[in-house]
Amino acid sequence: MFIVDYIKTVYSTCKSLLSGMRLTGYYFFHHKEIITQQYPDVRLVMAERFRGEVVMTHDEKNEHRCTGCTACELACPNATIKIVTKQELQPDGKKKKALDTFVYHLELCTMCNLCIMACPTDAIKMAQTYEHSVFDRNQLTKKLNAPGSKLMEGVE
């Protein structure tokens, strides 16, 4: 029957549309469902494994664990890390290779974690920072070993 079908179509159409409107109406009146976080006021606590940038750990005596072995430099797919080494005079008179500068290009880094995995002495780790915007991209090239820092005793 044409008329019955016609009315049925109109009825089911209205029903489907109204059920959709009921859902959106529910959200309009229930503000507790809102999930927005107001960013600068509310800051996220990032997960401990979150990969924000590579940093080098220093202890309170300003000593790091990097031997300058360049394992991370080799592991990096993007040439993000550049390690400059120097020859250091040991107390017993022998010369030994040591870290001079650990250059880290944050602008090239994809946070893939491969350098951290490659490091044999756990000298570097991922920090949980996430606000990396700067006005000049030169500022993204970082020197990770603190000035005047030394290799920790007993790290080979």
Place this chain on the structure above:
Amino acid sequence: MISIEHISQSLHEALSASLNSTLVLLIEMVIAGVLVIALFAVLGLVLVFMERKVSAYIQIRLGPNRVGYQGFAQTAADTLKLLIKEGLTPDGADKFLFNLAPLVVMVVAMLIMAPIAFTKGFQLWDINIGVLYVSAVSSISVIGILMAGWASNNKYSMLGAMRSGAQIVSYELSAGLSVITIVILVGSLSINDIIASQQNGWWIFKGHIPVMISFIIFVIAVTAETNRAPFDLAEAESELTAGFHTEYSGMRFAFFFLAEYVNIFVVCAIGATLFFGGWMPFHIGSWEAFNHVMDFIPGIVWFFGKIFSLIFLIMWFRWTFPRLRIDQLLNLEWKYLLPIAMFNLLLTTLMAITGFYFK
């Protein structure tokens, strides 16, 4: 009791006392013009803000909340930005029409404001064919949109304008038919008569089923006529980027934007007048005490309350439904709305003749 009617009356008397009638008319026209423009500006700010907040809450987010209290000044800030933005005119554009189009759309939106009665005795132009005037003038806005689409010399704009033309022309029909049901019941085209006839109950309640059907048709038709989602094919963002106003920027874009919201306001005002008694308070037949309490709320509050409820309904549609396709849009009009509206008109006529409605 101080009401807007008193204020306008006393202003008129004060002016007439000291000046001759031509000057009085001139000053009053200036005042009316300033009031309309001020209403426009305020409406633009309020409605845009309302749209943002409604969409935000439906979309489980907060919406603008930084500029001013709860973000209330956000639209003002945006308007300021649009004002100082450069208005580009494309090289291949028809410069004259391109610049004229936003003005046409804007002027039309302003013109429809004339016969609307905001409260008792506060009306710019008490014309005896008010309803006819509104439906006649509102069709002019399509010319502005077609102008914009054509003059932009952009294929997207052209498609958007063409869609808009087909859409507005066809939806005029069912909007007009649903308006006529009320006209038949009232027996007059004048806005004031229509409002007066709802003294003891609004038409949506008095006229039961036929008027409710025509109200639903009216809401759908005006949503389409104002190019609002789910009928926003003229600017269909994901298809035509921005449709007829793709090439507009700066203040000219703001005109289109503002005209859209003013149009919504106007059609909702018409809807409120026809179906919800305009500025008439909510009255129930012979409940004297209740009616008296309702009378204490000023008419302008009633009127704006009704308008904003309708506007909210239209916004609610927009943030719930997907967009129709152009052929479905025309199918809906010609296959569903128009036959129903015609049948409904017949029903209403019968009802009016037999007097089978609440009086």
Place this chain on the structure above:
Amino acid sequence: MQYEEVATTEEGNLVINVGPQHPATHGVMHLVITLNGETILKVEPHLGYIHRSIEKMCESLSYRQFIYSTSRMDYLSAHINNHGCALAVEKGLQIEVPERAKVIRVLMDELTRVASHVLWWGAMAMDVGALTPFFHAFRERELINDIMEETCGARLTMNYMVPGGVMADLHPDFVRKVKDFVAFFRTKIDEYDTLITHNVIFQGRMKGVGVISAADAVSYGCTGPVLRACGVKCDIRKLSPYDGYEKLNFEEPLETAGDSYARYLQRMRELRESLSIIDQLIDNIPEGDFQAKTKAVLKLPKGEFYSRVETARGEFGVYIISEGGLTPYRIHFRSPGFNNLAALDHMARGQKIGDLVAIMGTLDLVIPDIDR
């Protein structure tokens, strides 16, 4: 069937550039469409706006390093892409992956698939003009991203796969959070149906639009939900199971209509299927290592290794040709999006502009996956 050439300059025909910047392409894709009024006569994709030649880049990266770059292809199923690469390397090195690692991989795959389909749902609804679902979809997607972030350390390009297992063990909260998520999502997926699936306007936009027959879909090389919506079984998880999919009890849902609505329903059913896979695994994560012992420097033997995985968009293939060196001699990725795109012209002909957008939405095109 070969299409006749459409004269773009004929009187009355209109040529429109959709893209490179267009709201419906979700990225930088360029379609040149020829129209007659609103009807589409021809669609011609112009690609390469974000072509990075990942295949060439991989030729100079070691077998540990190249995996991360595949996250940048189909970024919505980054984890599954990485999985495919890890499988190819493991095939070459004959590494036996520990059971725990396999389960973790599959769990992450399915979470990625859910996240990807949820985003698709929102984006597709946005294409047909409903803006609200996009935000609702992100609510669920954020939860998955948070779970990913906690365990993998990143939200989108996880790089959690290493040859021989996964990079780190599961976070202690992982099981609880995933269970919470699945319970939460089960209620929300019904809302999706209320809001979009049962909506008459949406059904009108989708039904009978962009129809492709099973034979054509196979010929065009479509895979994944696009092909399954035509009723062809093509789920790699069933055809050649990897990493423990053979032990799982799950259906391969099939639609038969082959139109946009079938593709839509197909993905919605796959969402529910993924949830049931997660349900099966989440309580049965075996104890053990999460990574097999591998050498520090990986060298694949001379030969060719092809691995296939089912991403959210279809069949992803990794074809490694090794000459025995530290880096692949040649590597080729069979990306599902690229092949699904080929069918766009076929589907869109004779439809309206609005339909083109709907069809692109249901094809679920991810542009970096197409351009690579």
Place this chain on the structure above:
Amino acid sequence: MTKEELKNKISDIIPAATFDEAGEWLNVSIDAIDWFPLAWQLRANAELDFEFLFNITAVDWKTHITMVYHLRSVKYGHIIVVKAKCDRTKTEIESVSKIWKTADLNEREAYDLMGVKFLNHPDLRRLFLTDDWEGYPLRKDYVDEVNIVKL
């Protein structure tokens, strides 16, 4: 169909084909000139019925270029890999976009990046790179001082 049966079938079509069964799938090596007749038979023969060409790869072996076609039958589920050897200086092979429509875009990609000319292709143009790009980037001898940054 097992590898052995496939091998016999294909030997009937192209007697010169050589086979490698070491891998997961049957590898068939042929000359570029034999590719189109073989492809036609692979698709048309009801017992073979390879309706799904799921991967097209061009490999530069420095001495020659090989086109690798991965084929699957949706009906029977068997898979073969066909390797067609092309000349490196005059890299030409018949297009199979008439048989499998997926070949259209994939062959354009191979042309764009590896410089394989597909004869009778309906629309052989650059796909990813600009029309005036010189050289074929995936070839082993391709040098680009500007766009390839040496690590």
